[in-house]
Amino acid sequence: MAFAAAALLRRLSAQQKETFERAEQLEAAGKKLATSEKRLRSIFETEPQCIKVVDNKGRLLEMNSAGLEMLEASSLEEAQSRSLFDYVAPDYKDAFLALHKRVMQGESGKLIFKITGLKGTARFLETHATPMRDANGEVTSLLGITRDITETLQAEQQLRIAATAFESQEGIFVTDAEGKILQVNQAFTRITGYSADEVVGKNPRLLQSGRHDRSFYEDMWERIEREGVWEGEVWNRRKNGEAYPEHLTITSVKDSKGRIANYVATLMDITASKSAEEEIKNLAFFDPLTQLPNRRLLQDRLQRALTASVRSGRGGAVLFIDLDNFKTLNDTLGHDTGDLLLVQVAERLVTCVREGDTVARLGGDEFVVMLEDLSENTLEAAEQAKNVGAKILGALNVQYLLGEHAYNSTPSVGATLFERNISIDELLRQADIAMYQAKKAGRNTLRFFDPQMQASINAHAALDAELRNAIENEEFQLHFQVQVDDKGRPFGAEALIRWDSPGRGLTMPGAFIPHAEETGLILPIGLWVLETACKQLKAWAQNEMTCRLVLAVNVSAKQFHQTDFAAQVRAAVEGNGIDPGQLKLELTESMLLGDIEDTIATMNALNEIGVRLSLDDFGTGYSSLQYLKRLPLNQLKIDQSFVRDITSDNSDRTIISTIVVMAQSLNLEVIAEGVETEEQRELLERSGCKQFQGYLFGCPVPIGKFQSLFLQG
Numbered sequence: 001m002a003f004a005a006a007a008l009l010r011r012l013s014a015q016q017k018e019t020f021e022r023a024e025q026l027e028a029a030g031k032k033l034a035t036s037e038k039r040l041r042s043i044f045e046t047e048p049q050c051i052k053v054v055d056n057k058g059r060l061l062e063m064n065s066a067g068l069e070m071l072e073a074s075s076l077e078e079a080q081s082r083s084l085f086d087y088v089a090p091d092y093k094d095a096f097l098a099l100h101k102r103v104m105q106g107e108s109g110k111l112i113f114k115i116t117g118l119k120g121t122a123r124f125l126e127t128h129a130t131p132m133r134d135a136n137g138e139v140t141s142l143l144g145i146t147r148d149i150t151e152t153l154q155a156e157q158q159l160r161i162a163a164t165a166f167e168s169q170e171g172i173f174v175t176d177a178e179g180k181i182l183q184v185n186q187a188f189t190r191i192t193g194y195s196a197d198e199v200v201g202k203n204p205r206l207l208q209s210g211r212h213d214r215s216f217y218e219d220m221w222e223r224i225e226r227e228g229v230w231e232g233e234v235w236n237r238r239k240n241g242e243a244y245p246e247h248l249t250i251t252s253v254k255d256s257k258g259r260i261a262n263y264v265a266t267l268m269d270i271t272a273s274k275s276a277e278e279e280i281k282n283l284a285f286f287d288p289l290t291q292l293p294n295r296r297l298l299q300d301r302l303q304r305a306l307t308a309s310v311r312s313g314r315g316g317a318v319l320f321i322d323l324d325n326f327k328t329l330n331d332t333l334g335h336d337t338g339d340l341l342l343v344q345v346a347e348r349l350v351t352c353v354r355e356g357d358t359v360a361r362l363g364g365d366e367f368v369v370m371l372e373d374l375s376e377n378t379l380e381a382a383e384q385a386k387n388v389g390a391k392i393l394g395a396l397n398v399q400y401l402l403g404e405h406a407y408n409s410t411p412s413v414g415a416t417l418f419e420r421n422i423s424i425d426e427l428l429r430q431a432d433i434a435m436y437q438a439k440k441a442g443r444n445t446l447r448f449f450d451p452q453m454q455a456s457i458n459a460h461a462a463l464d465a466e467l468r469n470a471i472e473n474e475e476f477q478l479h480f481q482v483q484v485d486d487k488g489r490p491f492g493a494e495a496l497i498r499w500d501s502p503g504r505g506l507t508m509p510g511a512f513i514p515h516a517e518e519t520g521l522i523l524p525i526g527l528w529v530l531e532t533a534c535k536q537l538k539a540w541a542q543n544e545m546t547c548r549l550v551l552a553v554n555v556s557a558k559q560f561h562q563t564d565f566a567a568q569v570r571a572a573v574e575g576n577g578i579d580p581g582q583l584k585l586e587l588t589e590s591m592l593l594g595d596i597e598d599t600i601a602t603m604n605a606l607n608e609i610g611v612r613l614s615l616d617d618f619g620t621g622y623s624s625l626q627y628l629k630r631l632p633l634n635q636l637k638i639d640q641s642f643v644r645d646i647t648s649d650n651s652d653r654t655i656i657s658t659i660v661v662m663a664q665s666l667n668l669e670v671i672a673e674g675v676e677t678e679e680q681r682e683l684l685e686r687s688g689c690k691q692f693q694g695y696l697f698g699c700p701v702p703i704g705k706f707q708s709l710f711l712q713g
Contacts, residue, residue: 050125050146053132056104058083061141070125070148072117089114089122103129103142112149124150171246171267177260179203191246191269193239204265209243211235220250224263228252233270245270287361289339290346298360298368302424305372309418315374315381316418319389320431321349321396324410324443326365333405338365340402341409348395352388368431381417382448389413389446397444410444412436417448463515466501471524475500478532479700482709483552483671486690492550492584494693495533496700497525517556526559527568534576536703537583546707552584552614557591561598566605573609580610586637588616596627603632614671618659629666636663638689640674646683653683660688 050067054060060080063071071087073079088096092113099111108130116122127146131139171188175181181199189195192207199206212234223230231249238244246267253262285297293301302318309316323345330338342365349359349367358370371388374381396411414434416427430449438447470476477500480493499507516522533553540546559565573580585606592599592615603613614635615628638659642652656672663670672684675694684692698709 050127050144050148052084052144052146053141054084054100054144055141056139058085058100060084067146070115070117070123070146072119072121078118087115087117089116099127099129100142103131104139106131106139122150123148124153169268171269173199173204173265173267175204175263175265177262179263182262188267191238191267192236198239207236209235209237211243224250224252236267245274290343290361292346292350292367293358293360295360295362298358298362298370299424301358301360302370302427305370306418306422306424306427308372310420312373313376314372315376315378315384317371317374317381317385317388318416318418318427318431319369319371319385319392320414320428320435321367321369321392321411322435322439323365323396324412324439326409329407329409333402333407337402337405337407341400341407344400344402345396345409345411348398349392352391352395368428378417382415385415385417386446386448389415393444393446412438412443413446414438415446415448460515463512464519464521466503467512467516467519467521467525470499470501471521471528474528475502476525476528477702478529478536479702480551480706481693481700482698482706483550483691483693484697486685486692488697490549491691492552492582493706494552494554494586494700495529495536496554497529498700513556517558520558522556522558523562526556529553530569530572534572534578534583537578538576541578548582550582550584550612552586554586554616555591557588560587560591560602566602566609569606569611570609573611581612584612584614584635586614586616589618592627592631596630600630600632607632628662633666633668635669635671638670638672638684640672640694643672643674643680643684643694647677647679653687656684656689657687664688 047064048066050070051062051064052060052067053062060076063076063079068074068076068079071079073081085093085097085100095111096113099109102109108128110126110128112124112126114122114124125146126149127144129142129144132141132143134140169187171185171191173181173184173188180201181204184194184196184199194206220230220232229249229251232247233245234248235243236246236248247270248265248267250263250265252260253264255261285294286292287294305316308314323341326338326341329341342361345367346359346361349369353359353369353371356372358368358372360368360370362368369388369392371385374384392413393411396409400407400409412435414431414437416430416434418427434447434449437450438445441447477498478495479498480495482490483492483494485491497509497513499509499512501507504511513522513525516525530553533551537549537551540549540551562568569583569585573583606613612634613632614637615631615633616637617639618636636659638656642655642659645652646656660670669691670689671691671693672689673693675681675684675692675696677696680694681692681696698706701709
């Protein structure tokens with residue numbers, strides 16, 4: 001019994017000892033595990049790459065500091081505020097989801113994708129993902145190791161850009177710090193003719209043309225040392241010995257310690273641009289057709305000549321030459337033939353002057369000859385200029401051979417002498433005025449500038465300014481001349497413009513309408529007449545005695561040929577709410593015969609509006625019956641030149657009778673203007689004319705007097 005108890009105690013003691021030993025072992029293992037876990041956690045947190053554990057829903061279970069930094073999260077909880085999928089950029093989401101699905105199915109994989117952090121920063125990442133399994137071997141999550149490759153991709157892109165730039169159209173070569181060539185691109189070889197094998201290891205001095213001295217290169221390198229770059233134009237020499245201009249840029253490249261490691265040079269062959277620059281300069285100062293100086297160069301030489309004339313006291317002159325009927329040549333034989341004439345004229349003009357004189361082409365068929373170093377005596381200088389002018393007339397009168405065509409041309413020449421303190425523009429203007437006087441004198445002649453011509457020009461300019469003020473200030477008014485039927489009853493009137501000028505008084509149209517036609521001012525004036533006439537018709541429509549009157553308005557050629565003329569008439573008629581049949585537009589023969597088809601189209605457009613059309617001054621132009629029958633007219637107006645002598649000239653009576661018969665055959669009304677005597681009216685009526693206008697019935701008067709004379713009584 002005692003033996004058994006002792007044995008039991010020994011067993012219990014042994015078990016207790018084993019238990020203590022096992023406990024000590026477990027404690028040691030626990031400490032070792034804690035140390036290992038602490039070491040793993042430290043590695044996990046200090047790993048520069050992102051380590052993350054993600055479940056099958058894309059939820060973050062674990063992520064180290066590197067990963068949190070990529071997501072721009074301050075803690076795991078903040079990073080878990082959204083699914084990992086939500087960080088992925090839209091363009092990459094499908095590929096990311098596909099990778100996640102494959103890994104959760106037990107595969108491993110990698111992917112490059114883009115994310116946007118919580119603060120909006122975009123990054124490119126590369127991840128390697130592997131499945132994580134439980135004790136039963138089931139995939140419960142994935143382990144991802146991810147690195148930020150944003151800078152790597154950007155560097156690769158910069159390398160691609162640099163490689164592309166290096167193979168650009170500009171030549172590039174790179175040297176070491178001592179100036180030995182290390183690398184060249186294909187453009188360098190194309191420009192210089194040297195291959196890489198021929199220049200690598202050599203100094204760029206082999207390209208020098210010898211056109212620049214030593215100081216040029218010393219200045220170049222001094223600037224490179226001081227500023228790190230030099231840029232400019234140089235002349236270099238190709239392998240074949242040809243010198244050429246290039247635009248060169250040399251930049252120094254320093255290493256991390258600030259020492260120059262390389263020089264990079266870019267060069268561009270500017271031969272073509274230099275040639276173009278020279279061509280542009282040539283075009284800027286010379287006429288491309290005749291190679292004579294153009295207006296710009298002429299003005300420069302004139303300025304120099306005027307200055308020299310004042311300094312030396314010697315005389316000078318300008319001759320302005322215009323070819324007579326040059327437009328006719330262009331219209332008949334074509335512009336190429338016209339150009340042949342201009343070239344030959346230029347050649348002949350050069351032979352008429354001394355070497356120091358200037359022959360220039362201003363444009364078109366206008367040439368200018370500038371004579372310098374003439375006599376100090378004005379009369380003698382004029383005689384010298386006259387002699388040159390006579391020589392020019394003689395040379396340009398000789399027959400020309402223009403291709404297959406023999407052609408005779410004449411010039412009109414205007415001349416003027418240098419004066420002290422005269423401007424270039426004034427000098428050319430004087431010569432131009434004199435040239436037009438030569439044309440008025442019959443062409444093919446020479447005329448000197450006369451101050452009276454300038455007075456005429458000044459008057460012309462003053463009239464222009466006054467007319468513009470008149471338009472702005474509405475200084476015009478309409479006078480009305482009655483039109484009557486064969487019973488002497490008024491049926492309408494013609495509206496005739498007058499200018500109530502503050503400085504000129506009441507001015508008749510003959511004193512300003514031709515100028516308005518010439519300058520284009522007739523357009524606003526004509527529109528004013530049209531609008532005012534329509535307003536008058538609107539006023540007449542309110543009175544039983546005047547509501548059926550027809551009002552005739554003269555239309556100018558420029559006004560009629562505006563593309564929107566019919567629209568202007570429609571706007572005036574509809575804007576005033578008048579009966580268009582009471583507005584009659586008087587057109588002249590000459591204005592209708594330019595482009596007959598366009599004329600008919602405009603007249604048809606006016607007919608559609610409903611206005612009446614009258615052909616004014618009929619018989620004085622060149623209308624043919626063929627054209628006349630095509631024109632959609634309502635009336636012919638017999639010109640007063642036929643009416644004036646109807647009582648004494650059988651021819652005029654015959655013409656008037658013929659016009660009336662012609663009008664009747666075309667179903668047109670006829671009215672005669674300029675009727676001043678009863679005898680004229682009777683002869684017109686016997687010829688079949690039923691409508692009249694003239695001083696016999698009343699002169700043009702203002703609206704108030706017109707209404708009191710012819711409508712109220």
